[in-house]
Amino acid sequence: MGNKKNHLDAIKTNEKFRFIGTRPIRPDGVDKVTGRANFGADFSANGMIHGRVVRSPYAHAKIKSINIEKALKMKGVKAVITGQDFPKIDPSDKVVGEVTVSFYDMSQNVIARDKVFYDGHAVAAVAATSTKIAEEAAALIEVEYEVLPAVMTVIEAMKKNAPVLHKGMKTEGLESGPKRSSNIATRTEFRLGDPAEAFKDAEVIVERDYTTQTVHQGYIEPHACVAEISADGMATIWSSSQGQFMVRALVAKLCAMNTSKIKVIPSEIGGGFGGKTLVYLEPLALLLSQQSGRPVKMVMTREEVLRATGPTSGGHARAKIGAKKDGTLVAAELEMEYEAGAFAGSPVKLGCMTGFSPYNLEHVSCIGWDVVVNRPKAAAYRAPGAPVAAFAVESAMDELAEKLDIDPLELRIKNAAVEGTRAVYGVKFPKIGCLETLREAQATEHYQIPLGPNQGRGVASGFWFNIGGQSSASVIVNPDGTVIVATGNPDIGGSRASMALMAAEVLGIDYKNIKPLVADTESVPFSDLTGGSRVTFATGKAVVEAAEDAVNDMKRRAAKVWDVDIDQVEWKDGIATCIETDIHKPMTIAEIAAMAGKTGGAISGKANINAKGAGAAFATHICDVEVDPETGYVQVLRYTAVQDVGTAIHPSYVEGQMQGGAVQGIGWALNEEYVYNEEGLLQNTGFLDYRVPVASDMPMIDTVIVEVPNPGHPYGVRGVGEVPIVPPLAAVANAVSHAIGIRMADLPMSPPKIVATIDAAS
Amino acid sequence: MARVNLPVEVARSYCHGERNHDIAASDIRAIVKTLELQFPGIGERLNRGLAVAIDGEIFQEWLLQEVEVNSEVYFLPAIEGG
Numbered sequence: 001m002g003n004k005k006n007h008l009d010a011i012k013t014n015e016k017f018r019f020i021g022t023r024p025i026r027p028d029g030v031d032k033v034t035g036r037a038n039f040g041a042d043f044s045a046n047g048m049i050h051g052r053v054v055r056s057p058y059a060h061a062k063i064k065s066i067n068i069e070k071a072l073k074m075k076g077v078k079a080v081i082t083g084q085d086f087p088k089i090d091p092s093d094k095v096v097g098e099v100t101v102s103f104y105d106m107s108q109n110v111i112a113r114d115k116v117f118y119d120g121h122a123v124a125a126v127a128a129t130s131t132k133i134a135e136e137a138a139a140l141i142e143v144e145y146e147v148l149p150a151v152m153t154v155i156e157a158m159k160k161n162a163p164v165l166h167k168g169m170k171t172e173g174l175e176s177g178p179k180r181s182s183n184i185a186t187r188t189e190f191r192l193g194d195p196a197e198a199f200k201d202a203e204v205i206v207e208r209d210y211t212t213q214t215v216h217q218g219y220i221e222p223h224a225c226v227a228e229i230s231a232d233g234m235a236t237i238w239s240s241s242q243g244q245f246m247v248r249a250l251v252a253k254l255c256a257m258n259t260s261k262i263k264v265i266p267s268e269i270g271g272g273f274g275g276k277t278l279v280y281l282e283p284l285a286l287l288l289s290q291q292s293g294r295p296v297k298m299v300m301t302r303e304e305v306l307r308a309t310g311p312t313s314g315g316h317a318r319a320k321i322g323a324k325k326d327g328t329l330v331a332a333e334l335e336m337e338y339e340a341g342a343f344a345g346s347p348v349k350l351g352c353m354t355g356f357s358p359y360n361l362e363h364v365s366c367i368g369w370d371v372v373v374n375r376p377k378a379a380a381y382r383a384p385g386a387p388v389a390a391f392a393v394e395s396a397m398d399e400l401a402e403k404l405d406i407d408p409l410e411l412r413i414k415n416a417a418v419e420g421t422r423a424v425y426g427v428k429f430p431k432i433g434c435l436e437t438l439r440e441a442q443a444t445e446h447y448q449i450p451l452g453p454n455q456g457r458g459v460a461s462g463f464w465f466n467i468g469g470q471s472s473a474s475v476i477v478n479p480d481g482t483v484i485v486a487t488g489n490p491d492i493g494g495s496r497a498s499m500a501l502m503a504a505e506v507l508g509i510d511y512k513n514i515k516p517l518v519a520d521t522e523s524v525p526f527s528d529l530t531g532g533s534r535v536t537f538a539t540g541k542a543v544v545e546a547a548e549d550a551v552n553d554m555k556r557r558a559a560k561v562w563d564v565d566i567d568q569v570e571w572k573d574g575i576a577t578c579i580e581t582d583i584h585k586p587m588t589i590a591e592i593a594a595m596a597g598k599t600g601g602a603i604s605g606k607a608n609i610n611a612k613g614a615g616a617a618f619a620t621h622i623c624d625v626e627v628d629p630e631t632g633y634v635q636v637l638r639y640t641a642v643q644d645v646g647t648a649i650h651p652s653y654v655e656g657q658m659q660g661g662a663v664q665g666i667g668w669a670l671n672e673e674y675v676y677n678e679e680g681l682l683q684n685t686g687f688l689d690y691r692v693p694v695a696s697d698m699p700m701i702d703t704v705i706v707e708v709p710n711p712g713h714p715y716g717v718r719g720v721g722e723v724p725i726v727p728p729l730a731a732v733a734n735a736v737s738h739a740i741g742i743r744m745a746d747l748p749m750s751p752p753k754i755v756a757t758i759d760a761a762s
Numbered sequence: 763m764a765r766v767n768l769p770v771e772v773a774r775s776y777c778h779g780e781r782n783h784d785i786a787a788s789d790i791r792a793i794v795k796t797l798e799l800q801f802p803g804i805g806e807r808l809n810r811g812l813a814v815a816i817d818g819e820i821f822q823e824w825l826l827q828e829v830e831v832n833s834e835v836y837f838l839p840a841i842e843g844g
Contacts, residue, residue, distance in 0.1 A: 173771025175779070188839070189770040217844075274844025349839035382844040426767055426836040427815045465841050469822055532843020610823055722844055 018573075019504040020715055023652045024511050026497040028268070037268045040224030040240030045295035048226065049078050051281075051288050052134040053298070054124040054141050055308060056116035059150035059374040059680025060165070063114055063123060063143060070140040071126055076133040079291035080141065081284065082124045083113040087256035103253050105343035109377050110254060110283050116145070117165060117342030118376050119681045120307025122280075127288040127296045150374040150680035154316055154337040157183040157371045165342065165372045185344030186370040190352050190424045193363035198331035202322025206399045210392040212729070212747045213673035214314040214339060217381045218664065218692045221270025222305045227285035228295035235262045235286055240269045242276040242490055243529025248521050254283045265520040266490045273664070274380030275310040277531050303685040311674065312381035313338040313346045317392035319355075327406045329415045332361050334392060337369040338385070341377035346370045347385030353425040354726070355389030357463035358412070358434050358618060360421045374680050380531060382661060383464045383722035387668065387729050391747065394460035394730030399743060408459050408734070409442045412620070417463075433644025433708030434618035437461070440704050441620040441642045454627050455637065458734025461620045462726025466719035467532035468611035468712075472525035473542035475503060475550040477603040481574075481590025483507060483550075485543055486519040488527030489535045493660075493721055494653030498536045499543045501649050502715065506547035509574040509589055525608050533719025536649055537710075538611035544714050550605030554592045557599040561587070613712015617723035619643040621662060623731040627739040629758055632751030634670055634736055640702040641727075646710040646718030658724045659701040665728025667693040673748050764833040766793055769812070772837065776804040790814055790824045793835065813840045 031037040068080040091104045111122045124141050128134040151157045151165065162183055170178035173187035199205065225239035235257065241247050244264040252259045269276065281298040288296040300309070315338040322331040334355050338346035348368035356364050366389075401408040416435040422428050441447060441459065451457055476484040485503045489495060496516040504511045527539060555569040558576035562569075568580040576592060578584040596603050624637040641658040648654040671691040675683045684690045709716025729747060737743045740754065742761050763784040773781040777800075787793045798805035814824035815836040821827050822840055829835055 173774055175774060177775075186771055191770075274842075277842070277844070347842065350841065353839070380842050380844040384842055384844050425815075425838055426834070427820065427838075428818045428834075430818055465820065467820070467822060467841050467843055532841065534843065612819060612821070614820070 017505055019501045019511055020647065020649050021651060022501070023650060024497065026494050027500060027516055028491060028496055032268070039221055039270050040267045041299045043226045043238040043267060045226055045228060048295040048297050049127050049129050049292060050131040050134050051125055051127040051285055051296045051298040052131065052138045053122045053284065053304065054126070054138045054143065055304070056112065056119060056121040056123055058116060058145055058147050059119045059152070060148040061116050061145040062148065063112060063116060064146055065144045066124055067142040068124065070142070071137040074133065074137045074140060076129040077126060077137045078129065078294060079127040079288045080124065081287045081291065083111045085287055086111060086254065086283070102343070102345065106250065106278065107254050109343060110280060118374050120304065120376065121342070122284070122308065125284045125288060127292050151183060152373055152375065152676055152680050154339055154371045154373065157373045158337065158369070165374065169344065169372070183372045184369055185340060185372060188349050188352060188368045189365065191365040192361065192422060192424055195331040195333050195363040195365045198363035199322045202330050203325045204400065204403050205320065205322045206396050206403060207320040208396060208399065208743070208745055210317045210319065210395060210745045212314050212388050212391060214311045214375055215668050215672040215674070216306055216311040216690065217273040217275035218667070219271030219273055219275055222300040222302060223276070223281050223309060224299040225282050225285050226295055226297045227282060227289045229286060229289045233261055237262065237264045237282055237286065238267055239264065239282055240267045240276065242269065242272045242492065242531050244490070244521050245488060245526050246277060246529040247279055247282055250279045251282050251286060255286055263520060263522050266518055269490050269492055272492055273382050274384060274531060277380050277529055280309055302687065306685045306690060307682050308376055310379050310381065311376060312384065313340065313348070313378045313388070315339055315348070315388055317388060319392040319396040321396045321400050323400055323404065325404065327404055327411050327414045329359060329361055331363040332356055333365050334389065335367040336389060337371055338388070339373045339375060339378065340370050341375045342372060343377045344370055344372055346378050350385035351389035353423070354386040354463050355393040357423045358417055358461040359415045360417050364424050366424055375674070382664065382725040386462065386464055386726045387665060390460065390462045390726045391729035391733065394727065395733055395745060398458065398730070398734040409438055409447070412461055413438045429616060431708065431711060432616050432618060433706055434461070436706045436708055437618050437620040437642045437644050440706050441622055441640070444622065444640055444704060446622050446638055446640045446702065451624065454629060454739055456625055456627070456735045456737065456739030458623045458731045458738060459620065460727035460730035460734060461618065462723055464533065464617050464723040464726060466537065466614040466617050467534045468538045468614040469528035469532070469534055470610050471527045471539040471542040472608045473539060473546040473606065474524055475543070475546040475605040477550055477554070477589065477593050479593050479596065481588065481593045482513045482515070483509065484515050484517060486517045486524050487539050487543065488519055488524045489530045489539050491518055492530050493657055494650060495535045495539070497653060498540060498649040502540050502543050503547045505715070506544055506551060507574060507589065508572060533617065533721040534614065537614055537713055537717045537719050540649065540717055541611045541713055542607040542609050545607035545609060546605040548605065549607060550603060553603050553605060554589065557592050557596070557603065558587050560599050613710065615646050615710025615712055615718035617644060617718050617720065619723045619727055621727040621731040623728070623735045625732065625735040625739055627736060627754060629740065632754030634749060634754065636666060636699055638699055640704065641724055642704040642706060643720065643724060644706045644708045644718065645720045646713065647707055647716035648705050649715065649717060651705060654705060654720050655703045657720045658703045661722070661724025662701045662728050663693050663698055665725045666698070666732055669729045669732035669747055669749060671748050671750055763831070764793065764829045764835050766835045768837050769839070772804065772807055776801040776807060787829060789826055789828045790835070791826060793829070808837055811840050812837045814838070
């Protein structure tokens with residue numbers, strides 16, 4: 001296919017694309033700014049009733065009994081369900097085709113069976129003719145608990161005499177086989193070379209412990225869905241998620257239904273950041289609908305979102321780095337313990353794999369412990385596991401630079417990972433842009449400006465893998481030559497615009513003549529969910545192939561009309577031209593489309609792929625802060641995010657991802673944390689107390705786009721959505737540490753903590 | 763022979779801690795079959811929550827991916843995304 005070659009040639013010769021790299025208005029923009037767009041809670045159906053969830057008031061307890069009689073008798077109540085209404089799932093049932101997950105754990109997380117494992121754990125659900133009645137009925141459901149001691153931190157949970165959450169859970173990965181049940185699900189280890197021996201050659205060593213707290217993804221739109229199951233057992237679910245096919249697969253498994261009987265229609269999504277890559281309400285709504293015979297709508301409150309969904313792991317990390325006096329790194333170690341929440345599966349392994357990846361190290365080890373605690377089950381959050389690891393590693397690098405009296409960016413440049421560097425998880429990097437981001441950061445005006453009193457500057461780098469995976473796309477040419485591009489990925493960060501731009505580039509027609517659609521599960525073939533920074537890369541690759549398929553179809557039609565071989569037809573700027581002779585008038589896409597009936601019927605292209613070649617992402621951030629030593633308040637003065645994006649398809653949305661990730665990381669560094677009381681009950685269940693950054697807290701986040709094209713994508717795309725949250729924790733901590741002259745190793749750096757730190761030091 | 767590297771926790775549970783294995787195979791399915799013959803039960807474990815990197819390229823769905831004579835094959839934690 002000639003087109004594929006041309007794309008990368010264009011990058012190599014710096015030839016300008018016609019559409020890629022431009023900044024048109026997003027196709028969904030008008031609906032979103034005018035309020036017409038339909039999000040999860042906006043859908044209604046005829047005869048719809050409303051569901052509410054009864055949640056555990058305890059962090060850890062046995063369920064002795066649940067009495068639903070009073071609730072069922074209440075006027076207006078149409079259905080009540082508990083965990084006993086769900087199919088039993090075998091504990092070993094961990095994998096199906098569409099997703100890899102422990103269904104046993106997920107089923108118990110959706111609704112408790114014999115035990116509740118965290119404050120807010122669902123124990124029953126009720127559906128009634130109004131939300132008010134449903135809430136009143138929920139209050140009538142009597143649950144008898146036997147309260148158990150709660151284990152809230154990894155330190156407590158790893159103690160030998162700690163109460164065990166899951167009897168029978170034994171630690172995988174120990175040198176000698178585990179003998180008894182434990183809260184430690186897994187010990188994992190990655191190693192290159194012999195770090196213990198190599199540390200003997202180090203002339204300078206830094207070593208320190210770091211802690212972070214549980215934080216939530218903080219998406220603005222709470223979880224919401226409507227589910228309806230008809231008398232013939234056909235189900236339809238409208239929901240806000242990061243993947244309609246993911247919802248279908250999980251609901252099918254948890255409710256023991258055939259996939260073909262479930263149709264999932266995606267709504268717009270008001271933020272997910274990984275927290276909507278699984279289901280909470282959908283299986284409950286479906287069973288309530290089954291019992292009541294009515295469509296059931298369920299919408300979480302903010303309190304429910306914070307108590308029972310997300311979050312990402314808090315944890316503890318210990319980083320040690322050894323270097324020569326000239327700054328050459330000789331050895332490094334990282335050991336981390338992450339909270340998994342109520343069920344095994346924190347992202348500690350990914351933290352281990354990412355922490356030292358920006359550096360070229362021959363001798364390095366990373367050990368991770370996955371630990372269950374009585375908190376909500378950790379869900380994915382932008383670059384899962386990587387920010388906490390980077391906080392430890394990048395803080396240690398900053399401390400090392402101080403000790404060596406070397407500029408922190410120079411130290412990183414000296415040791416930067418490049419093509420051929422072997423990461424701690426064994427893989428050699430292909431073409432990457434780590435060094436390029438460091439050099440661009442060093443060249444920014446920001447890095448040169450002088451600082452004032454109580455001000456500090458911090459830098460940090462970060463890495464994220466990015467993934468490919470399964471994506472499908474259909475390109476439909478309408479009779480007037482306009483085009484529909486249908487894919488199966490919810491648009492979280494402007495992907496409709498990116499899909500349309502890539503299709504426009506291949507088809508050679510104006511962006512405004514392309515309508516990108518996010519289709520339901522019965523209108524396009526399967527696609528993996530929107531996550532892992534994969535959509536612009538993988539689904540974009542599918543769109544490019546589908547558009548090429550449509551172009552080839554149109555070239556065939558033109559060849560047929562002209563009675564020439566298809567090789568004699570050239571496609572450029574949306575026009576087919578006969579190379580062989582000029583007696584045939586070139587045909588536009590509209591002309592070819594108009595005569596589709598005469599040349600073989602409707603014109604379309606399709607592609608169903610498992611995309612290979614995802615390019616790794618690296619970023620370097622610079623942060624300036626000013627700390628008020630009396631109040632401990634930290635003002636972020638200036639912030640610059642530098643990132644290798646491969647090729648920016650729509651630079652505004654790339655910049656938006658970089659800015660959004662930076663701001664979420666700043667919130668993680670400065671203010672966000674779950675606050676539990678002594679009984680393990682969450683105390684800050686709203687955005688007034690769980691403090692995410694708002695626009696007035698932040699300066700404009702400056703962005704520097706670095707483009708080191710990914711050879712694995714026809715236009716050089718790398719995923720951009722996750723790596724921007726990796727460096728900020730350390731960048732901010734390093735800035736604050738320099739501003740106050742004390743190393744900050746415990747997040748969040750809230751005003752009381754900073755004041756206490758300054759007071760303790762003085 | 764492809765050089766196959768297993769995660770520590772899998773190697774400790776099934777292979778007496780031995781992480782590196784040289785296996786003659788043309789695809790990952792054949793590698794898993796060979797390992798299963800030597801270390802019963804490991805096949806199921808490798809199919810649970812793991813990705814595979816073949817000569818630097820990471821595959822989440824890996825069963826039928828081909829390997830070369832001197833390929834480096836790493837079984838890795840599956841990479842979830844946010």
